[in-house]
Amino acid sequence: xxxxxxxxxxxxxxxxxxxxxxxxxxxxxxxxxxxxxxxxxxxxxxxxxxxxxxxxxxxxxxxxxxxxxxxxxxxxxxxxxxxxxxxxxxxxxxxxxxxxxxxxxxxxxxxxxxxxxxxxxxxxxxxxxxxxxxxxxxxxxxxxxxxxxxxxxxxxxxxxxxxxxxxxxxxxxxxxxxxxxxxxxxxxxxxxxxxxxxxxxxxxxxxxxxxxxxxxxxxxxxxxxxxxxxxxxxxxxxxx
Numbered sequence: 001x002x003x004x005x006x007x008x009x010x011x012x013x014x015x016x017x018x019x020x021x022x023x024x025x026x027x028x029x030x031x032x033x034x035x036x037x038x039x040x041x042x043x044x045x046x047x048x049x050x051x052x053x054x055x056x057x058x059x060x061x062x063x064x065x066x067x068x069x070x071x072x073x074x075x076x077x078x079x080x081x082x083x084x085x086x087x088x089x090x091x092x093x094x095x096x097x098x099x100x101x102x103x104x105x106x107x108x109x110x111x112x113x114x115x116x117x118x119x120x121x122x123x124x125x126x127x128x129x130x131x132x133x134x135x136x137x138x139x140x141x142x143x144x145x146x147x148x149x150x151x152x153x154x155x156x157x158x159x160x161x162x163x164x165x166x167x168x169x170x171x172x173x174x175x176x177x178x179x180x181x182x183x184x185x186x187x188x189x190x191x192x193x194x195x196x197x198x199x200x201x202x203x204x205x206x207x208x209x210x211x212x213x214x215x216x217x218x219x220x221x222x223x224x225x226x227x228x229x230x231x232x233x234x235x236x237x238x239x240x
Contacts, residue, residue, distance in 0.1 A: 037151035037171035038077065038159055045073070045164045048145035050109055050136030053122045062136065064107040070163045072104040072190045077150055077157040079111050079142075085155050085175040086129065087205040088183075092158065093133045094204035095184050095196055102191040106133040111150070113142045160186050177205055 039045060047065045064075065074096050076089055089108065096106035108131055112118035118137045122129070129135075144150040150157055156175045160168035160183075168186035172179065180201035188195040 035151065035154060035171045035173060036149075037154050037157040038148050038169055039166045040169055041166050043166050045075075045159070045161050045166065046145070046147045048148070049139045050107070051115060051119060051139060052134055052136040053110075053119050059119055059137075061139065062134075064105075064109070064134075064136070065164060067107075068105040068164075072102070072187070073159075073161045073164075074104065074106040074187060075157075075159040075161070076106070076108045077111060077138075077144055077148075077159075078108060078155075079150070079152055079157070080155050082155065082175075084177060085172075087177045088172075088175045088180055089156065090129075090131065091177060091180040091201040091205035092183055092187075093131055095180075095201060096187065097132045098204075099187075099191060099193065102193065104187065104191055108133060108135040109144070110135065110137045111142050111144050111152075112137060115139065115141075158183055160190065162190050177202060180205070 045065050047063050049061050049063055051059045052062045053059050064073075074092065076092065078085070078089065081089070093106050093108060096104055110118050110122060115137050122135055122137070138144050140146060142152060151171060154171045154173050156170070156172045158168075158170040158172070159166055167190060168183075170179070170183055178198070181195065181198040184201060185195040
């Protein structure tokens with residue numbers, strides 16, 4: 001009798017443990033599900049239009065893909081923007097700006113159904129956003145270009161491409177500046193340059209005030225010099 005009861009108790013415990021383990025494994029599997037947004041690696045970038053916003057000039061309609069002329073390209077689609085997302089966007093765009101001698105292009109594309117409000121915000125916030133690459137509002141609204149299949153549940157979609165073909169895709173639900181080096185690495189590989197380290201990218205992310213702005217420009221120039229093929233020397237070890 002007691003033996004039967006013990007077996008029932010043990011069976012109940014095993015059942016409960018199995019149930020807890022199943023929930024735990026399901027949670028892990030759910031957390032690891034990949035998030036997709038935009039054209040995937042190997043897919044082509046199609047043309048689309050944005051309303052290019054400048055702090056001083058009137059907005060004009062441009063096609064970032066046509067403007068890139070199949071050069072190395074970085075597209076940063078902003079579905080929404082938090083402080084961490086802004087820091088990451090600034091770090092990547094500043095890094096790309098530092099590589100202008102390698103003809104790499106970068107455009108920040110704002111996604112919003114209210115184009116007029118988005119344009120007004122970008123003009124008003126320009127002094128604090130301090131983006132150094134072209135910024136525009138998608139004329140296709142919050143969903144972005146229909147052919148791109150952007151995921152509105154992510155904060156940032158960052159595409160790296162060459163000759164209009166995607167070479168890297170980052171769909172970021174909760175972007176963080178700690179991801180900057182991971183994103184910059186395929187950009188550097190595309191232009192055959194050493195990848196910047198996390199510390200360099202963090203320094204590019206936070207220009208403050210005019211003095212710091214000049215410092216940001218100095219850091220970009222220093223990074224450009226570090227990665228310029230003309231300035232890099234090849235050193236060989238002298239045999240002893």
